[in-house]
Amino acid sequence: MIIIKKYIIIIVSLFNLFLMCGKLKTEEKQIIKKIKPPPEGMVLIPGGYYTMGSDSTGENPKHRVWVDTFYMDKYEVTNKQYLEFVKATGHPKPPFIKDTLLNKPDQPVVGVSYFDALCYAKWSGKRLPTEAEWEYGARGGLVDKEFPWGNDTPFRRCNYAPGGDLEADGYKYTAPVGRFKPNNFGLYDMSGNVWEWCADFYDTLYYRMSPEKNPTGPDSGYFRVVRGGSWLSINPGHLRCASRMGLKPFVQDRYYGFRCAMDVKRE
Numbered sequence: 001m002i003i004i005k006k007y008i009i010i011i012v013s014l015f016n017l018f019l020m021c022g023k024l025k026t027e028e029k030q031i032i033k034k035i036k037p038p039p040e041g042m043v044l045i046p047g048g049y050y051t052m053g054s055d056s057t058g059e060n061p062k063h064r065v066w067v068d069t070f071y072m073d074k075y076e077v078t079n080k081q082y083l084e085f086v087k088a089t090g091h092p093k094p095p096f097i098k099d100t101l102l103n104k105p106d107q108p109v110v111g112v113s114y115f116d117a118l119c120y121a122k123w124s125g126k127r128l129p130t131e132a133e134w135e136y137g138a139r140g141g142l143v144d145k146e147f148p149w150g151n152d153t154p155f156r157r158c159n160y161a162p163g164g165d166l167e168a169d170g171y172k173y174t175a176p177v178g179r180f181k182p183n184n185f186g187l188y189d190m191s192g193n194v195w196e197w198c199a200d201f202y203d204t205l206y207y208r209m210s211p212e213k214n215p216t217g218p219d220s221g222y223f224r225v226v227r228g229g230s231w232l233s234i235n236p237g238h239l240r241c242a243s244r245m246g247l248k249p250f251v252q253d254r255y256y257g258f259r260c261a262m263d264v265k266r267e
Contacts, residue, residue, distance in 0.1 A: 036266060076257050082094065204246075
């Protein structure tokens with residue numbers, strides 16, 4: 001009789017545990033449902049774990065990272081968008097805005113420094129993505145793949161300069177945003193077109209000490225991270241999701257632009 005009672009207690013306990021787990025899952029779904037849809041021009045990037053980095057020097061070691069759910073610009077910030085910011089704030093115009101090869105309204109703005117990008121992001125109510133967010137977004141949920149679309153060659157999949165041929169992809173300079181297929185998250189031009197500023201300071205050794213959850217980079221440094229490669233990238237290795245480079249934050253050149261991110265908003 002005692003043994004039967006013990007079994008009954010165990011069964012009841014397991015049943016209660018099952019109910020609790022089911023309740024937690026329901027609550028989690030309710031929390032997810034409360035996230036507001038992304039603002040116009042942005043996409044919702046669902047949070048999760050992924051393997052950041054590669055085995056290459058400066059990108060190693062590979063390490064597991066968690067990124068919270070966030071919004072990210074679907075496209076790189078365009079000349080049209082940036083000039084609206086300039087008009088509203090009196091911020092200096094970018095140096096290449098009169099270059100007819102680079103100044104079309106739907107081309108990505110170039111010649112912006114890290115500080116320019118930061119000012120635009122704050123004005124628009126957004127921020128620059130962390131390096132971890134950027135790579136997570138670029139991978140689009142793919143695992144163990146080199147590029148946002150997989151492991152196939154970048155040829156005709158993004159705007160770069162294979163073998164030094166600037167027009168091989170159909171665009172000699174920057175392409176209007178969104179002319180190539182997006183990745184699985186709905187993000188365009190995560191490879192090529194323009195290098196994109198990230199919020200983090202750059203350190204080749206940072207991955208050795210990076211926290212697992214929502215890393216934001218070193219506390220200080222001289223360089224800032226840029227990601228993604230550009231229309232002038234001859235080396236396809238620069239177009240990889242894990243590729244990273246450090247750049248002086250005041251540099252303004254034809255290869256550097258940006259896109260913004262934003263913390264999720266809940267109803």
